Amino acid sequence: MTSPSDSASPVWAVPRGTEGIRIMVDGGVARGMTTRECLAGTGLDPLDLDDETAQIWAHQEFVVIRNLLGRLGDRPGLGAGIGAHSTLGRTGVIGFMMLAGPTVRAALDRAIPYLALSPTHLRFSLDEDAAAGTDPEEAFLVAADDEIPADVRAFVVERDLAGLAAALRGAQIDVGTTGLETTLGPESAVILGEAWGLTADEVRPHAERNRLVITRERLDARLPQGDENTAKLFERQCRDLLDDRVARVGVAGQVRSRLQHERLSWPSMAEVAGELHVDVRTLRRRLAAEGTSFRRVLDEVRHHRALDLLALRVPVAEVARELGYSETATFTRTFTRWEGVPPSRVRRSAETSVD
Structure with a gap:
C-alpha cells in the first residue's frame, strides 16, 4: 500500500x-x-x-x-x-x-x-x-x-x-x-x-x-x-515548488490556514502539531522563531472572523458560539480588548450602513 x-x-x-x-x-x-x-x-x-x-x-x-x-x-x-x-x-x-x-x-x-x-x-x-x-x-x-x-x-x-x-x-x-x-x-x-x-x-x-x-x-x-x-524532472519540480511554498508561508501561515479551515471546529495545538507531523514542543519552538505563538495566531483568526460575521449582522451570541466561546460575556470582553468597543456596537454600525 x-x-x-x-x-x-x-x-x-x-x-x-x-x-x-x-x-x-x-x-x-x-x-x-x-x-x-x-x-x-x-x-x-x-x-x-x-x-x-x-x-x-x-x-x-x-x-x-x-x-x-x-x-x-x-x-x-x-x-x-x-x-x-x-x-x-x-x-x-x-x-x-x-x-x-x-x-x-x-x-x-x-x-x-x-x-x-x-x-x-x-x-x-x-x-x-x-x-x-x-x-x-x-x-x-x-x-x-x-x-x-x-x-x-x-x-x-x-x-x-x-x-x-x-x-x-x-x-x-x-x-x-x-x-x-x-x-x-x-x-x-x-x-x-x-x-x-x-x-x-x-x-x-x-x-x-x-x-x-x-x-x-x-x-x-x-x-x-x-x-x-x-516524470523524474517534473517530480523534482513538484518537490521544489512544495518546499518553496511551505518555506514562504512559514509555520504560522500553515497554522493560520488550519484554524481557518473549518467554521465550527477549533483544533488544539496538539492536533495541529500532529497534522503537521511534528510534536507540540517543536511547533511551539518554530512559531516562537517566527515571533508568534499558537494562542496569538488563534486570537488573530478569531478576531478577523468576528469582524466578518458582525459585518454580516450575525447576532453576537451566535458569533460567540462560532468562535468557540462558551459564554457570550467572555467573547464580549475579548472583542472589546481587540477593538476598544463591544461587538454589539460594531454590529449596529453594520446594520446602519446597510439601512
Missing part, C-alpha cells in the same frame, strides 16, 4: 494556485452566476484568476463552494457537474508529472505526496493489499474526506472524484474502474458513478470511505505520453 509520506504537507497547509477556484467559477458562470458572486467573501478579485502567480488557501475555496451552494442549492450532482470542467492540464505541474507516468501505478505513486499542489481536497492513497473476501485482481484508489468541513464535504467529494474522472479521460489514462464505494447518498453516488462509466449496481452509497475499485492489471499499463526521465 502506498500513501503520502510522513513529510507530505496536509492539503490545507500549503497555498495553491487558483486552478480549483477557476474550475468552480467556470461552473458557476455556466449556471447563471457572475464571477463576483462566486468570489464574494474570498478577498479575491476576478483579475486574480488571470494571474498565473496568484495563490490562495483552502478556506478561500470553501467560501466559493458555500457561495455556489447558497445560490444554486445544495443538491446531488452539482459538485459532479462542476468537476466535469476539470482537465489534467489545469492541475499544473503535478498533472504533467502524471502524464509522463510512465505507468498508471507510477503516475499515482508520484502524484500522491504532492496533492497539496493540486486542486483536490481529498487525501488519496493506493491500496493494493488484497483483503479477505476481495478479488485479488483488484486494487483500490482511496479518497479520504475526513479533513473537509462537513457543510461542503459532499460537494467536494463529487467535484474532486468527478473531476479526476474527467481529467483522466481527457488525458487518455484508463485506470480500469470497475466499482465505486462512496460516503455520499444514493442519488449523488449514482451521478458520480456515471462520471466513471459505472452503472448503478456497480456503485455502493453510504460507505465508510470513498474508494474506486480498479483492476490491478491496469496499474502496470503504459501511459501514451509516458517517459521516466521526464
Whole structure:
C-alpha cells in the first residue's frame, strides 16, 4: 500500500494556485452566476484568476463552494457537474508529472505526496493489499474526506472524484474502474458513478470511505505520453515548488490556514502539531522563531472572523458560539480588548450602513 509520506504537507497547509477556484467559477458562470458572486467573501478579485502567480488557501475555496451552494442549492450532482470542467492540464505541474507516468501505478505513486499542489481536497492513497473476501485482481484508489468541513464535504467529494474522472479521460489514462464505494447518498453516488462509466449496481452509497475499485492489471499499463526521465524532472519540480511554498508561508501561515479551515471546529495545538507531523514542543519552538505563538495566531483568526460575521449582522451570541466561546460575556470582553468597543456596537454600525 502506498500513501503520502510522513513529510507530505496536509492539503490545507500549503497555498495553491487558483486552478480549483477557476474550475468552480467556470461552473458557476455556466449556471447563471457572475464571477463576483462566486468570489464574494474570498478577498479575491476576478483579475486574480488571470494571474498565473496568484495563490490562495483552502478556506478561500470553501467560501466559493458555500457561495455556489447558497445560490444554486445544495443538491446531488452539482459538485459532479462542476468537476466535469476539470482537465489534467489545469492541475499544473503535478498533472504533467502524471502524464509522463510512465505507468498508471507510477503516475499515482508520484502524484500522491504532492496533492497539496493540486486542486483536490481529498487525501488519496493506493491500496493494493488484497483483503479477505476481495478479488485479488483488484486494487483500490482511496479518497479520504475526513479533513473537509462537513457543510461542503459532499460537494467536494463529487467535484474532486468527478473531476479526476474527467481529467483522466481527457488525458487518455484508463485506470480500469470497475466499482465505486462512496460516503455520499444514493442519488449523488449514482451521478458520480456515471462520471466513471459505472452503472448503478456497480456503485455502493453510504460507505465508510470513498474508494474506486480498479483492476490491478491496469496499474502496470503504459501511459501514451509516458517517459521516466521526464516524470523524474517534473517530480523534482513538484518537490521544489512544495518546499518553496511551505518555506514562504512559514509555520504560522500553515497554522493560520488550519484554524481557518473549518467554521465550527477549533483544533488544539496538539492536533495541529500532529497534522503537521511534528510534536507540540517543536511547533511551539518554530512559531516562537517566527515571533508568534499558537494562542496569538488563534486570537488573530478569531478576531478577523468576528469582524466578518458582525459585518454580516450575525447576532453576537451566535458569533460567540462560532468562535468557540462558551459564554457570550467572555467573547464580549475579548472583542472589546481587540477593538476598544463591544461587538454589539460594531454590529449596529453594520446594520446602519446597510439601512
